[in-house]
Amino acid sequence: MATVDLNDVRKVYAGGVEAVKGVSIAIPDKQLCVLVGPSGCGKSTLLRMIAGLETISSGTVAIDGKIVNAVGPTERDIAMVFQNYALYPHMKVYDNMAYGLRNRGTPKAEVDSRVRSTAKVLELSGLLDRRPRELSGGQRQRVAMGRAIVRNPKVFLFDEPLSNLDAKLRGQMRVEIKSLQRRLGVTSVYVTHDQLEAMTLADMLVVMNAGLVEQIGAPLDIYEKPASTFVASFIGAPPMNLLSLSTESSANELERKLLGLAPPGGQAAMLGFRPEDAELVADAEDRSGALMLSATVEAVEPVGAETFLHCSAAGNRIVIRVGGRTAAKPGDKLRITATAEKLHWFDRGGRRLDSTSPSS
């Protein structure tokens, strides 16, 4: 139904805070784009600029190919789900959902049929006569969703819509939002700081940091080829293990082991591997073409299907994932290996070093 194009968008707030420092994203039609990043990195600001709730300091925002910088939120034909839901407290659920349709002069009969069919989809039919304060958090969240989709807008915007729900409900709603978005085929921008939510929902993932885009790509591509140490440690839980190869520690055990492993081109300053890409080995012998580390277990975190071992190795703290239960206990000495193709290399600036260019 619509594409959303951001071109070198910047936002400087009245106080002089530069919240967004030049962001360009092209979101294709029907895609669910997730903006993820730590608190304060400018996700909400960017979303609010797409909504028209914040002025754009420079750059352009285009919806459906049309630049909307000067168009107010009322005319942008977008719908937004707020973190606190922003339901109208004095209106019944029905009127909350009908409000946007009525404002656009939709005939009464059509308002009624659309509200009722949307309510049915979201299992709100029995709640239409209640007021928001008479609903549970999860139900309010559904009403907020209903209010957005009933209007059938060009673009959906979500600002951390699930962050007020408990973990279980969050998981359910995540699946529901994804399938709804698929079914309705409405281009969506979804803001979250939860990397799991980001990974599972996104068709297109945008990792932001300090007002800038760190990486754009499909979630698994980003997971497999993080463009920077920031992305590597932000995406994935527990985060990627990063070992510093700084010159001061050039004498350490790690450095000597890595001699045959360094990637083509560039001066590597950091080496990373995912917790699940490490293996425990029984033999003390070094294998060629693989990273070998001696580690001491410091803490054991069993979560059921898997166990995380927090270890110290070569002066770094690392986490290893092992399936199921393990007999390891704090103080145990382990040998860890990770094969060369599972290793990620980063330069001094934290940028990825690769024979192929980082995925985009």
Add this chain to the structure above:
Amino acid sequence: MLDEETKLTLRVVFPHKVLPYLLVAPQLAITLVFFYWPAGQALYQSMLRQDPFGLKSKFVWFANFRKVLADPAYLNSIKVTVVFSLATAIVAMAVALLLAVMAEKVVRGKALYRTLMIWPYAVAPAIAGMLWLFLFNPSIGSLSYVLRSLGIAWDPLLNGSHAMILLVSAAAWKQISYNFLFFVAGLQAVPKTLIEAAAIDGARETKRFWTIIFPLLAPTTFFLLVVNTVYALFDTFGIVHAVTGGGPGKTTETLVYKVYNDGFVNLILGDSAAQSVILMVIVIALTAIQFRYVERKVHYG
């Protein structure tokens, strides 16, 4: 709401049995001496009838009330009071709301603007009345000059409606500051995201005001309606006295002013006392409404 246990822990426990009574004694004494005693006197007085020279008085039970309520002058005064109170409350609130909404939009000097808006509240009612009286005095008032040059035969000294308009203006003007403060606070309490959500939902500014902001101000509005009505009913004596003295004729004689007129000017003490008892009942009723509805009902959570 607090559960039982929290309530218990919040209660201050005095080691002593007498101390709490001692602490509330001054308050109780003041209430007794300055409220219950005069109220009792008024009630007693309202059942007495004095001879014209004030030499003898006779206990007549409710005869004074019957007489007062059957008196066309009293019924007229009720009508005048209703018109005056409602007009004052509505004008004072409407203007205050308009100013508060505009104050929200002021970007620079918001605090100064607000402070200036609050000043009129510090003016005593009688002074406010004199101010308006001079402004609209048919012979020397600058604003009546303007009105006359616009072709309006302005004469509050002879025309009852004009007198009422003048009275309402003076009374409302004085109350605007107070209402303004409450409306500013009320407007600030309306969550910004609601207004943003309404904007995204396609509602333009005027529509947003009437469908979102105004309904959410309902608790404030209702509270102010009661407060302003009480004000117009009971606190405007000074203004009426200064501006019209109840005239021309009896066109601006409010209930409170009639109590004064009958009691202290015409010295019909029994009637006057009966009227003040009726006023007392009205105050109690209004206060009860305020407690019942303002505190609980008109509230969104």
